[in-house]
Amino acid sequence: MNYISKLTQSVKKKNSYLCVGIDPDPHKLPEKFEKNVEGVFNFCREIIAATKEFTPAYKFNLAFFEIWGWQGWKILEELIALVPDDILLVGDAKRGDIGNSSQFYAKALTERLKFDSITLSPYLGSESILPFIEDENKGCFVLCVTSNPSGRELQDHGGNYPLYLRTAEICASLNQKGNVGMVMGATKPEQLIEVRQQFPTLPFLIPGVGTQGGEIQTAVDVCQKNGAGLINVSRGILFPEGQNFPENVIAAAKKYQQLFKIEG
Amino acid sequence: MNYISKLTQSVKKKNSYLCVGIDPDPHKLPEKFEKNVEGVFNFCREIIAATKEFTPAYKFNLAFFEIWGWQGWKILEELIALVPDDILLVGDAKRGDIGNSSQFYAKALTERLKFDSITLSPYLGSESILPFIEDENKGCFVLCVTSNPSGRELQDHGGNYPLYLRTAEICASLNQKGNVGMVMGATKPEQLIEVRQQFPTLPFLIPGVGTQGGEIQTAVDVCQKNGAGLINVSRGILFPEGQNFPENVIAAAKKYQQLFKIEG
Numbered sequence: 444m445n446y447i448s449k450l451t452q453s454v455k456k457k458n459s460y461l462c463v464g465i466d467p468d469p470h471k472l473p474e475k476f477e478k479n480v481e482g483v484f485n486f487c488r489e490i491i492a493a494t495k496e497f498t499p500a501y502k503f504n505l506a507f508f509e510i511w512g513w514q515g516w517k518i519l520e521e522l523i524a525l526v527p528d529d530i531l532l533v534g535d536a537k538r539g540d541i542g543n544s545s546q547f548y549a550k551a552l553t554e555r556l557k558f559d560s561i562t563l564s565p566y567l568g569s570e571s572i573l574p575f576i577e578d579e580n581k582g583c584f585v586l587c588v589t590s591n592p593s594g595r596e597l598q599d600h601g602g603n604y605p606l607y608l609r610t611a612e613i614c615a616s617l618n619q620k621g622n623v624g625m626v627m628g629a630t631k632p633e634q635l636i637e638v639r640q641q642f643p644t645l646p647f648l649i650p651g652v653g654t655q656g657g658e659i660q661t662a663v664d665v666c667q668k669n670g671a672g673l674i675n676v677s678r679g680i681l682f683p684e685g686q687n688f689p690e691n692v693i694a695a696a697k698k699y700q701q702l703f704k705i706e707g
Numbered sequence: 708m709n710y711i712s713k714l715t716q717s718v719k720k721k722n723s724y725l726c727v728g729i730d731p732d733p734h735k736l737p738e739k740f741e742k743n744v745e746g747v748f749n750f751c752r753e754i755i756a757a758t759k760e761f762t763p764a765y766k767f768n769l770a771f772f773e774i775w776g777w778q779g780w781k782i783l784e785e786l787i788a789l790v791p792d793d794i795l796l797v798g799d800a801k802r803g804d805i806g807n808s809s810q811f812y813a814k815a816l817t818e819r820l821k822f823d824s825i826t827l828s829p830y831l832g833s834e835s836i837l838p839f840i841e842d843e844n845k846g847c848f849v850l851c852v853t854s855n856p857s858g859r860e861l862q863d864h865g866g867n868y869p870l871y872l873r874t875a876e877i878c879a880s881l882n883q884k885g886n887v888g889m890v891m892g893a894t895k896p897e898q899l900i901e902v903r904q905q906f907p908t909l910p911f912l913i914p915g916v917g918t919q920g921g922e923i924q925t926a927v928d929v930c931q932k933n934g935a936g937l938i939n940v941s942r943g944i945l946f947p948e949g950q951n952f953p954e955n956v957i958a959a960a961k962k963y964q965q966l967f968k969i970e971g
Contacts, residue, residue, distance in 0.1 A: 516777035568857030593832030
């Protein structure tokens, strides 16, 4: 089964486009967790236990593990092993290199760390993406329109035919096996709708709702039109208001599962 | 002292723009090394011992360490500790993320792993670069024109004002502290010369000579014009012709040190 079919299946099973983003910022951990690598491991373990009933996918942000050096990679490997098989694992690594190196990154992330899909940066072109999509079971989400303001500096370059449409065109041409998706920020609803219309077959991974202020309804609509997609929430679920951990996390996960539910 | 000054000093000391690229492909190791993480560590240790006399810089390609999971990050940390203080350490990581995550990547790579500079992918704009250049002692090399053929798919986008010039413009504007450089492939000599002329103050990290066939003289010229820069050779030094290890590595390092020497 190809990656996009697996994604559709996982989304249907939980009846939601939710993706829980695991960005364990040590400064924000609840008091009961130590601000070291063991504390981060214990926090993430409890987050997974509290949210696995509600989410079809987790997105692990590698920056928050690499900050701990090799020990961060070690707990990442251990945490991945705790995730039930029917939940998709997105490795938010923003990788991208020339062919040989990209092949090693692909093996590192999808074979060693067992991620189902990886976020990729497209600056080096299709050669850098291909090693991640050789196996139809594994997929990628290529950065297209990102949620941060300075994303526009390059992504809008090119006048009437901005770079993000060129990126989307390349992604569509690479999607021969049904395993290429794109990262589309919810903070740019016009581009989200434009790219959805022009490229109807590619699933989106949508960050930027919640803390970053993106529009929830637009995000749900573009997933709905494709039949699949993931809407990521990190801080809104990991660090919600209120002191009762993990009850407040469970409540937040339930809330976003509902907000992002499949319509009709 | 800012990063570009440190770079100039290291280059002068070894009288060469050489950068030895540490890409330890396990399939290519000499027979005496086991094809596992210990073998890779031992190989790299001998490479450093054999070449440190001749090179002002090492570029560690993280893909070839991440393939071993957390153990790869561990040996990378151990290898970095073996490099003499007067040799610059480039972390070839091609990172780039939104602000918060990029800050964590910067800390992971420059504080934990103690790299002096990091290669970055600019798709997310200046926000993704800034955390790497807050400290003037630390630097970055931002992908501008890359050595691989498919690099042109995005980098040439934009007609008369191609994306790579936009990238260079952003890098120049960010270079307030003297610590921003760019990756410029030797396989694209016209762009190398064009960007050097338009942006005379930014040092280049130049891959693509040797195995990839880029022009050596052009690479040396553009470093010479700026007074600093690094020309990377990986396979040509790690895996040269001949069976006598490490004598053949020493001979290759000497050869490239001479080929890339400061002129006049």
